[in-house]
Amino acid sequence: MTPDTPSAVELMVMIRALNVESDRFIERFAALHGLHRTDLNALVVILDAARAGRPLTPGGLGGALNLSPPATTALINRLEQAGHVERRRSATDRRKVEVVLDEQAAELARQFFTPLARHLAGAIDGFTEEERRVIGRFLSDSIRATATARLEAAE
Secondary structure (H helix, E strand, O other), X not given: OXXXXXXXXXXXXXXXXHHHXXXXXXXXXXXXXXXXXXXXXXXXXXXXHHHOOOOOOHHHHHHHHOOOHHXXXXXXXXXXXXXXXXXXXXXXXXXXXXXXXXXXXXXXXXHHHHHHHHHHHHHHHOOOHHXXXXXXXXXXXXXXXXXXXXXXXXX
């Protein structure tokens, strides 16, 4: 290992620092819009489902956030009252309800997070294609390792 190659411990410390900095940034958005952390996590789940073209039911949202049905209902009610989400009947099965992000909320998020995306893109642009593959593999493996540790902690 060369002197400028971070050790595993140094990389883990950097990941922790990135997580803390990301949390601080996200908390700023939450404070500006009167949201709780669970509210923000829910908006991310809803946004990711929409981006993937996957309808999201209240049960699916609750499952993704490990919330009970009553807690999920309270969460959706809170987000709906704040104008961030809507409950809509499914276009394919009118018996189902889907949770969708309100366009105004999506625009607020775009405005706030665009500078972060621009700065991160600038950081990413400094890497070669091969370095990006290594970073991608590292991040994927780290996500899986963290998910595995979370599941083990639940046992």
